[in-house]
Amino acid sequence: MSTSVPDSGVAPAARPSSTPALLRLDGVHAEVAGQPVLRGITLDVAEGEFVAVLGHNGAGKSTLLRTVLGLVPVRRGQVRFSGDDITRSPTPQIVRKGVSLVPQQRGYFENLSVADNLAFGARTDGRIGLDEIYELFPILRERRGQLVGTMSGGQRQMVAISIALMSSPRLLMLDEPSVGLQPNLVARVMEVATQVNTEFGITVILVEQNIEKVLQVARRVVVINQGLVQLDEPVAEVTADHIWQLL
Numbered sequence: 001m002s003t004s005v006p007d008s009g010v011a012p013a014a015r016p017s018s019t020p021a022l023l024r025l026d027g028v029h030a031e032v033a034g035q036p037v038l039r040g041i042t043l044d045v046a047e048g049e050f051v052a053v054l055g056h057n058g059a060g061k062s063t064l065l066r067t068v069l070g071l072v073p074v075r076r077g078q079v080r081f082s083g084d085d086i087t088r089s090p091t092p093q094i095v096r097k098g099v100s101l102v103p104q105q106r107g108y109f110e111n112l113s114v115a116d117n118l119a120f121g122a123r124t125d126g127r128i129g130l131d132e133i134y135e136l137f138p139i140l141r142e143r144r145g146q147l148v149g150t151m152s153g154g155q156r157q158m159v160a161i162s163i164a165l166m167s168s169p170r171l172l173m174l175d176e177p178s179v180g181l182q183p184n185l186v187a188r189v190m191e192v193a194t195q196v197n198t199e200f201g202i203t204v205i206l207v208e209q210n211i212e213k214v215l216q217v218a219r220r221v222v223v224i225n226q227g228l229v230q231l232d233e234p235v236a237e238v239t240a241d242h243i244w245q246l247l
């Protein structure tokens with residue numbers, strides 16, 4: 001099991017992989033509000049993987065996802081997607097390449113109907129369209145005319161995930177999608193993340209606080225600490241206790 005000491009300031013080398021990386025971060029540094037948050041993140045994610053990212057509050061998990069999408073500028077290091085250098089690419093271009101993010105809060109328009117929200121994320125040439133979304137979330141078909149602002153927290157989260165899926169991404173990044181949801185909805189969100197990965201073949205990066213749930217659905221766990229990768233292991237090689245000790 002490989003762990004690195006975060007205060008050594010040295011990021012562990014990228015995990016060697018036989019499959020070329022879909023996403024590759026190489027020594028990525030980024031700042032938020034003038035403060036360093038990512039301090040040299042090195043991470044490879046292969047196509048088809050389901051990677052969970054854990055870390056204590058403020059560790060830099062959301063910043064990591066936002067940096068991949070170009071919403072936080074990279075100060076140092078490089079981000080590659082499908083072999084292309086996207087380090088300084090504008091967000092719309094990164095989205096067009098196939099990266100999608102379900103943000104931690106309000107990844108939808110409250111004053112628009114479900115159908116209009118879905119149209120916002122749609123891509124005409126994509127593999128995922130309304131039929132696929134309504135099959136995944138039948139409740140959204142029933143409520144397609146309803147304003148999203150009048151729906152429950154769980155239903156809104158389904159809309160947020162659906163908007164992200166409507167761009168037919170190759171990489172779907174979910175930022176704590178189960179926060180504030182009741183247990184049966186948390187289970188449903190995890191199930192959807194798994195379906196997206198296995199049925200649509202979409203690579204998934206899931207930021208999540210619920211370690212037990214993560215170990216049930218992800219196949220690889222990455223722990224971020226002080227802006228560095230502290231642990232990067234297949235789920236089969238870690239225990240919840242071990243991860244708890246790191247957080």
Ligand SMILES: Nc1ncnc2c1ncn2[C@@H]1O[C@H](COP(=O)(O)OP(=O)(O)OP(=O)(O)O)[C@@H](O)[C@H]1O
Pocket residue numbers: 032033037055056057058059060061062063064
């Ligand atoms: N808008 C902001 N203004 C100032 N500081 C911010 C802002 N957003 C994030 N930060 C700081 O950046 C650091 C990393 O935040 P980030 O949201 O990436 O952490 P996180 O690991 O996702 O945390 P959480 O689990 O609480 O969501 C934190 O110290 C946070 O206080």
